[in-house]
Amino acid sequence: MRISAHDARWGALLAAPTVLGLLALNVYPFVQTLALSFSRTQAFGRSTFAGLENYARMFASTEFWRATWNTVYFCLLTVPAGVLLALLTAVLLNQGVRGRAAFRAAYFLPMVVPPAAVALLWKWMFNARYGVINALLGTSVGWVTDPALVLISCALVAVWSAVGYDAVLLLAGLQAIPATYYEAAALDGASAAQRFFRITLPMVSPTLFFVVILRAMASLKVYDLIYMIVEQSNPALPYAQSLMYLFYREAFIAGDKGYGSAIAVWTVLLIGVLTLFQFSAQGRWVHYDS
Amino acid sequence: MGMIKRAACALLALALCAGLSGCATDGGAGQRLTFQIWDNTQKAAMEAICAAYTRAHPDVTIDVQVTSWSEYWTKLEAAATGGTLPDVFWMHTDEMLRYADGGILADLTDLYDDAGYYEAHFSQGLLDNARGSDGRIYGVPKDRDTICLVYSRELFDAAGVSYPDESWTWHDLTSASQAIYDATGKYGYLAYNDEHLGYWSYVYQAGGYILTPDGKHAGYTQPATKKAIAFYVSLQDEPWCPPQTFFAETEPATAFFSGEAAMYFEGSWGLRSKLEDYPSMVGKWDVAVLPACPDPLSGDGRAVISNGLTYATAANGKNLEAAKDFLRFLGSEEAQRIQGEQGAAIPAYEGLQDTWLSVFDSFDYRINAEACLSMFAYSVQSPNNAARPAWKTRVSDEMLRVYAGETTLDAALESMQRTVDELSNR
Numbered sequence: 001m002r003i004s005a006h007d008a009r010w011g012a013l014l015a016a017p018t019v020l021g022l023l024a025l026n027v028y029p030f031v032q033t034l035a036l037s038f039s040r041t042q043a044f045g046r047s048t049f050a051g052l053e054n055y056a057r058m059f060a061s062t063e064f065w066r067a068t069w070n071t072v073y074f075c076l077l078t079v080p081a082g083v084l085l086a087l088l089t090a091v092l093l094n095q096g097v098r099g100r101a102a103f104r105a106a107y108f109l110p111m112v113v114p115p116a117a118v119a120l121l122w123k124w125m126f127n128a129r130y131g132v133i134n135a136l137l138g139t140s141v142g143w144v145t146d147p148a149l150v151l152i153s154c155a156l157v158a159v160w161s162a163v164g165y166d167a168v169l170l171l172a173g174l175q176a177i178p179a180t181y182y183e184a185a186a187l188d189g190a191s192a193a194q195r196f197f198r199i200t201l202p203m204v205s206p207t208l209f210f211v212v213i214l215r216a217m218a219s220l221k222v223y224d225l226i227y228m229i230v231e232q233s234n235p236a237l238p239y240a241q242s243l244m245y246l247f248y249r250e251a252f253i254a255g256d257k258g259y260g261s262a263i264a265v266w267t268v269l270l271i272g273v274l275t276l277f278q279f280s281a282q283g284r285w286v287h288y289d290s
Numbered sequence: 291m292g293m294i295k296r297a298a299c300a301l302l303a304l305a306l307c308a309g310l311s312g313c314a315t316d317g318g319a320g321q322r323l324t325f326q327i328w329d330n331t332q333k334a335a336m337e338a339i340c341a342a343y344t345r346a347h348p349d350v351t352i353d354v355q356v357t358s359w360s361e362y363w364t365k366l367e368a369a370a371t372g373g374t375l376p377d378v379f380w381m382h383t384d385e386m387l388r389y390a391d392g393g394i395l396a397d398l399t400d401l402y403d404d405a406g407y408y409e410a411h412f413s414q415g416l417l418d419n420a421r422g423s424d425g426r427i428y429g430v431p432k433d434r435d436t437i438c439l440v441y442s443r444e445l446f447d448a449a450g451v452s453y454p455d456e457s458w459t460w461h462d463l464t465s466a467s468q469a470i471y472d473a474t475g476k477y478g479y480l481a482y483n484d485e486h487l488g489y490w491s492y493v494y495q496a497g498g499y500i501l502t503p504d505g506k507h508a509g510y511t512q513p514a515t516k517k518a519i520a521f522y523v524s525l526q527d528e529p530w531c532p533p534q535t536f537f538a539e540t541e542p543a544t545a546f547f548s549g550e551a552a553m554y555f556e557g558s559w560g561l562r563s564k565l566e567d568y569p570s571m572v573g574k575w576d577v578a579v580l581p582a583c584p585d586p587l588s589g590d591g592r593a594v595i596s597n598g599l600t601y602a603t604a605a606n607g608k609n610l611e612a613a614k615d616f617l618r619f620l621g622s623e624e625a626q627r628i629q630g631e632q633g634a635a636i637p638a639y640e641g642l643q644d645t646w647l648s649v650f651d652s653f654d655y656r657i658n659a660e661a662c663l664s665m666f667a668y669s670v671q672s673p674n675n676a677a678r679p680a681w682k683t684r685v686s687d688e689m690l691r692v693y694a695g696e697t698t699l700d701a702a703l704e705s706m707q708r709t710v711d712e713l714s715n716r
Binding site (some may be wrong): 235238 | 364368371377388389392393394482483484524534535536537538679682683684686687690693694707
């Protein structure tokens with residue numbers, strides 16, 4: 001089919017707002033960040049070219065490598081567990097349970113609450129002395145001050161707030177599976193487990209892939225949640241500081257925009273490589289059925 | 291249908307016109323100024339000052355805007371970079387040199403026709419806070435502050451320990467803490483990782499320093515500095531002092547005013563709001579001067595970190611002349627008196643310090659706020675140089691590592707010395 005010149009013009013016109021928005025709000029700032037990462041910056045937007053100085057300093061910094069590990073660790077903590085829980089929730093919601101709409105709304109609710117409010121509430125629940133979690137368990141665990149626990153606590157909150165949203169996405173995928181497949185499988189005597197692994201999982205895999213990519217990117221960019229829960233006076237900060245948190249502190253608190261930009265570029269590369277890897281691996285498990 | 295649509299369009303157009311013309315008359319006839327501050331508890335006082343100014347200048351309206359301390363500098367820097375700074379705003383000594391030397395602030399040296407105005411009404415130390423590296427004045431002195439020892443009369447009474455006074459040294463601080471802990475099980479003195487409200491005053495009491503007066507070199511490895519920081523950090527190991535993980539979740543003031551602890555350091559700027567925020571605690575606490583170093587390596591063991599804010603305006607501000615006129619008023623005796631009488635802060639204007647005391651008379655129990663003023667006799671200017679924002683976080687992180695036991699104090703001080711020296715001479 002050939003697209004007429006008239007249609008092409010309309011197409012370009014309709015896409016223009018998005019394209020212009022992307023150029024102005026994403027592409028241009030990224031190019032600027034890239035340029036800044038090779039600069040020695042002073043206050044108020046002035047900068048001089050500094051070559052690889054920022055990168056050299058970054059790769060030599062233990063704080064930076066720790067933040068990179070923290071970020072990857074946070075991703076490992078939240079993505080598999082979060083997506084698995086979301087899938088489980090979606091499958092349960094897809095059954096003929098009574099009040100399904102109410103359940104769906106309840107699971108989606110954490111997504112509607114502002115992240116800052118979520119983090120603040122959990123911070124109080126985690127409080128070692130006055131928090132409700134320790135009160136219920138009868139313990140005095142430093143949920144957000146113990147270096148070994150702090151990221152796990154943050155991951156818990158991240159999973160809690162994302163499960164509902166992911167489940168709703170997956171539920172849409174599940175509902176697109178024709179009922180005839182299940183009927184045929186039932187006639188052939190397939191068990192529930194067989195039906196799940198042979199029909200549900202392959203059929204929902206494109207949605208699942210989308211959710212995994214989305215969740216992985218979000219977790220590698222995590223900032224607000226950890227910033228709200230782990231204050232800068234917290235001795236466990238080095239064990240919780242994500243790359244974006246480090247970026248914020250370097251660029252906006254210490255005022256070194258050049259070094260901060262280098263951290264941002266590194267994070268983009270990290271996300272890019274992981275996403276590419278996921279796309280190349282999708283052939284092994286994602287089924288695009290027409 | 292067509293009629294209704296057309297009528298709706300006309301109505302909408304009319305509404306838009308009205309909105310536009312409304313703005314036009316506002317901006318045309320009168321002068322609007324924006325005034326940015328970070329402390330919500332001082333908003334009423336700042337508005338009272340604005341009201342006094344606008345009474346004499348009815349064509350001017352001033353809009354006081356509060357942005358919390360944690361976001362203030364991020365926002366201000368973005369505004370400075372984009373050329374959209376508020377007309378008048380508070381400056382802190384930590385950031386003064388960066389902004390003044392960066393050419394952001396308007397030179398206010400000749401703000402007053404009387405060339406000797408600043409010297410006649412503000413102390414030399416406060417004027418130094420207001421200067422850029424070129425020696426010109428970029429801010430009108432606003433206030434000055436000290437730090438005092440807040441103590442719980444209730445817990446001292448319960449343990450039968452006499453209240454802190456001028457004679458107190460570090461030894462008294464620790465022995466009282468121990469006695470109160472033994473008698474009541476409550477915490478004694480709250481020693482938490484903080485410079486200004488923490489170990490800085492101890493350092494100067496012991497005869498050490500954080501920065502040389504020219505701001506070029508750090509003093510972390512000086513024996514007296516080491517002695518003071520070692521003492522401060524060691525308090526953490528006492529049973530009567532909560533660990534740093536406690537402070538990560540609970541503000542020292544929150545712990546104190548919920549009756550969990552007997553003593554902590556508070557800035558003079560925080561006293562009035564504590565009386566207002568914790569009405570049921572009024573009468574149960576009081577303030578005293580800081581305890582002195584019993585065996586300083588030099589000096590008499592007395593010191594307290596003092597700081598002062600300034601009012602500033604942008605060099606390229608659109609309303610520069612109007613802003614300057616308002617700044618002239620902000621530095622006047624009248625405006626500084628309002629600031630003091632409203633209990634916002636201790637006025638920078640010489641001779642008006644006592645006006646700040648009157649606000650404390652309005653509470654059922656009159657705290658000894660005079661202690662804060664008496665310490666000006668030996669106050670030390672808060673250490674500062676242009677690289678301060680850059681080394682502040684590094685030093686704080688290094689101290690956290692000391693508290694977490696990841697590094698020794700000696701190694702940390704060496705590292706802090708290197709970092710601050712390097713950043714200060716870039």
